[in-house]
Amino acid sequence: MKTLILTNDFPPRAGGIQQFVHNLALRRPHGSVVVYAPAWKGAAAFDAEQPFEVVRHPTSLMLPEPSVLRRAGQIIDSHQCDSVLFGASAPLGLLAPALRGRGVERAVGITHGHEAGWARLPVARRLLRRIGDGLDVLTYLGEYTRSRMAEALSDEAAKRMARLAPGVDETLFRAGAGGAEIRRRHGLEGRPVAVCVSRLVPRKGQDTLIRAWPRVLREVPGAALLLVGGGPYRKELEGLVDAMGVRSSVVLTGSVPWEELPAHYDAGDVFAMPCRTRRRGLDVEGLGIVYLEASATGLPVVAGDSGGAPDAVLDGETGVVVSGRSVEAVAVRVAELLADRDLADRLGARGRSWVEREWTWERQAARLDGLLSPEE
Template identity: 30%
Template sequence: MSRNKADHLWVGQVLPIGTAAWILHKIMGIRYSVFTHGMDIVAPQSNPRKKKLLQMILRSADEVVANSLYTKTELIKLGVSADEIRIIYPGVDPEEFVEPRAEEIAEFCQKYGLEGKRVIAGIGRLVERKGFQFAILALKNVAAKYPNAVLVLGGEGVYGQTLKCCARDQFGDDYSKKIIFCGTLNIRDRACLYSLCEFFVTPSVDLAGDIEGFGMVYLEAAMYGKPSIGGNSGGVPEAVISGETGYIVEGRDISSLSGAMMRLLGDPEEARRMGERARERVMRDFTWEKLMKHHKSQVTNYK
């Protein structure tokens, strides 16, 4: 470190990498800043030793960067001074979002049997906290009023088999006609799904030590002009403005969740307006170019 004349470290992960930064700070006096993302500071707190180490690293940092107001609140609970916390939201690069060709969309529709369907999309790791199990339960209510509505899930994860069992319980052995599991989607197939869907749903829920720090997928959906239904968990209400760019519901509340889904299906024009507002907000507030321009002067103080 001294040979390379490093006088300030930017640490992308509080544990375990932050431990090395803390040691260098104590031995060599090198200052450091830490990026935090939500779950990375919540999960270790169940272990007393890890919690103590977490607090030592965070409290010794010159600055702690949080990815949401929710994460900032959790940092304050750990004893980090509010004055030492700066929020930098996750951002998007508009150039990374491809516009699918008509033939690609048609091929995607044919592959998954989506012709004539009203598509509801969910993309993310298939883990319990994403709340897809509640979206499946809600679709049972939705399908009674909108029989051509389908839920298309893109992603894989340890909870995948449980979700398929849930789908089978609700819709029988031919559940794949209502709940379509696509697995991991490449960038062009993701673009097709976002383009096809009427709205995006990931009703995240709080679990012990497993919280949604923000929710990049809601910004992705917004980039394709789609409103989102998100769960009232962690930083999700900062990614989706309820009533403006979509709806925030309690993920486990099937009545509220299915009600929000039916409102969007029942008023396509309002859904379109919400999607437009969502995209405008992302382009205004969440592109990496604008985020970095806003924070550049503060970051360069450490050079």
């Protein structure tokens, strides 16, 4: 059995979806996968290091059009692929029915969260329904995304849905991954630290954390907030830091290399990202893999209630879920966990155990193997 992974999202282009698809590809059996993806700067060097063949489309975007269908069919023929995995179901999943005529027996499409927004828009909703009807399995991240997408699918397609979420490399995201050096770099030694690792955009709630910080400082003097990541919201956040008078307590690192992310999580005592849903449900958190990476590092998490974010937290066991719009709720929970080391340690330990039990890449790869194997 050989699988064609047909995807617009693949390294060296950066992003969470790209890492999701790549990690699944790496864990397929040797010789069982070939990838068809768009051209991207640095692709030749990246592709040369992969344990499978990567075929690049001439442009940086692939659409469900004749040229992509023709090239995909050629790859299926030359590699004798009997299954296809769409790295993101929309829109390339529309090609599934045509690819069956080239010998594909099994078609699986991955979704990532934004499809829950598609289900609310008339034209996109119809396309999502067509995609679901053409696939053997449409995956979902968690209950939130499943329920929203199911409303747009036919009854039969909804019954064929299956859960497949990103995994966490628990050998990289762990306590002792280099946090002491990050603390030294930013002058945070000896201070209680809340860390948020995320792109700087309004949905993620970094502004709520900054607004909450004066209240946190009243409960936990000397506490520091470490905001890790870059993005278009940085200028507004910098202005808010000054407006709230917390410049000495808040550090914005900007973008950091991927290989330094485990150390930045490890620099914190608590992880907080109070995400919130925006634009009438169109701008929503699909899952929140950052909460699981923080749990793997042994940190208790304070999560917002946007979309599927609560699926990545065992509320009251690995962390707490709060309204991402409530400055007061965020301040109370972050301060509580920074002040109560025993409570923080208990939640962090449970989070680590949960990740090891349910969220490793090996577990997700095993789930994918079951989805790609034809039913007996």
